[in-house]
Amino acid sequence: MHATTPTAPPTNELQDLFGDRMVTGGAELDRVSRDESRAMPEGAALAAVFPESTEEVSAALGWANRHGVKVSVRGTGTGVSGGALAYAGGLVVSLERMNRIMLIDPVNRLAEVQAGVINAELDRAAEDHGLSFAPDPASAEISTIGGNIATNAGGLRCISHGVTRDSVAALEVVLADGSILRTGARTRKNVVGLDLTSLFVGSEGTLGVITSATVRLKPIAPGIPRTFRASFPTVEDAGRAVTAIVNGAQTPEVLELLDARSVQIIETYKPSGLPADGCALLIGQFTGLQAEQAAGDTAQLCREHGAREVVIAEGESLLEARRLANPALNAQGLRVSCDVAVPVGELAAVFRGIERIAEQHGRTISVVAHAGDGNLHPTVEAEDTPQGHAAAEVVIGDITRLALKLGGTISGEHGIGLVKQAELPWQLDEATLHAQQMIKYALDRKNILTPGRGI
Missing domain, CATH: 3.30.465.10 (Uridine Diphospho-n-acetylenolpyruvylglucosamine Reductase; domain 3)
Structure with missing residues (x-):
């Protein structure tokens, strides 16, 4: 006996509704079938639609539900967890035209x-x-x-x-x-x-x-923002300074950390005079009428925790380096990154642990962090081969387990999607996973909405 290929459901109803705002192939379908993750679509989608109203989204989902078609939902595809990838024979609902x-x-x-x-x-x-x-x-x-x-x-x-x-x-x-x-x-x-x-x-x-x-x-806070940049001999020193700042009297608007490798990569990508002495950088900003005083007090706190150099400037100029981190890292070639978070008091410990993991695996790891809330983005340099990918994933797994051991989470902000699906049981017990699935079933009986991802 030969297996039969499922017959694709008729799309004439969608075609009548969306007209030229529905595509069934070509570059446009390929574009909306991907996101910025390292995962790839499982196959070609049946179609993509571009609704402009809630009613049109309702019609598209009603059609998919009647025909049992899997649905992926997309904005502009900037996600990095694989949650917006198209399903083979599925429907892509792109919301990019709902932009009012x-x-x-x-x-x-x-x-x-x-x-x-x-x-x-x-x-x-x-x-x-x-x-x-x-x-x-x-x-x-x-x-x-x-x-x-x-x-x-x-x-x-x-x-x-x-x-x-x-x-x-x-x-x-x-x-x-x-x-x-x-x-x-x-x-x-x-x-x-x-x-x-x-x-x-x-x-x-x-x-x-x-x-x-x-x-x-x-x-918008009154006055002129003040931004500081402090360089530390080790990333652990910077982590201890973060803990002191977070527990201080002044709350920064922004508090970011770049390890020495990240600083080197950013400076190579766009030279701007960042310290080239192998230091980690802590970059923070204060707003409001007390910004100048708060920045000065925090600069002194950084010095007390081992900062070699502290610079304070008006406005956003010192934050540019942090905003360049993602394009600079991407320009370096294949790098496998992750998104974990730990309690702020564990920052020094997690940085020490990441250094040990790098040594154990013989891999270079760079770290960019939203240090003020304990959210880290470690990135592993890897060869662009299946073996390189697999080796990097092992390192990422060790970093994720370290974060959990320190009371953290497998994702601070990027989400689970497809990329972290296998890690869910590392953090959530069986009863919690079951409760999530019951909620999913109550709202989506046919399991058409982003199935196999997120929860």
Whole structure:
């Protein structure tokens, strides 16, 4: 007997609805089938659609649910966990055309946006009203609000403003069967029913498709920001300084750490006068009327913890090096990175552990960290071969287990997606995993939304 190939469901209904906003092949389908992760799509998608309204998303999911078609959801594809990869014979729902800022309410400090609005564009629109959108992932210039919410994205300003969840007031979500629900409220307080907003934030497209959001805005701090850069002989010294700063009286807007290898790579990529003496760098920023005093006090604290040199400047200039980290690392060729987090008090210990892991495996590891909240991005240099990939993954696994041993987590901000799926049982017990699956089943009986990823 010969196995039969499943018959692809008819797409004429989708074609009638989306017209030229549906593609079934070619470069455009290939583009929206990938993300920035090291994983690859399992096969060619049946089609991709580009809705412009919640109602169109509802129609697309209703069609997929009736025909049992797997759905991947995509913003601009900046995710690095493989969560937006297309499924073989699946449907890609791209929200990039749902890009309207529908309302900015400066009195209540709220904005209502479609899911495809670019993070930095919302921030700039809010700035016209003396406000800002606090979540600040490294991909802010190209990532979408919907994607940020779906992954509960972090970023540079988490130490002072929290993660994306802390800025979300309400959501509009389309469930797997096409039904539309709305969560949350425009009020600061709201204890009506279960907190479904928090349930969908960080759910990585597994429970529903976020189509619009009401998000909280914050006033722009008065005065001129002050940024400091401190160089330390070892990354452990820098980690101890971070613990002291976080437990001090002044909370920085930003507190980032680059180990010596990362500094070297960034300086090679774009020379800007970074210290070339093998030091780790701690870069922080203060805002508000007391920024100058706070930066000065923190600079002294860094010196007391072994800093060799401390520089203070107005504005954003000293932060440029940190924002160059991702493109500089990418320009180095194949590097396998991960996203872990530990309690801030364990930073020195995790850096020591990563150095031991590098020695044990004979691999060069560079680390960039959102040090103020304990979120690290170690990156392993590897050969562009199957053997090089596999060896790097072993190193990443050891780093992840180290983070867990220190009371940390397998992901601080990038999410689980496909890349970290096998690591879930390392952190979550069987009962917790089962509870997540029960929630998934209750909302997506046919398991069409981002199956096999996230949870």
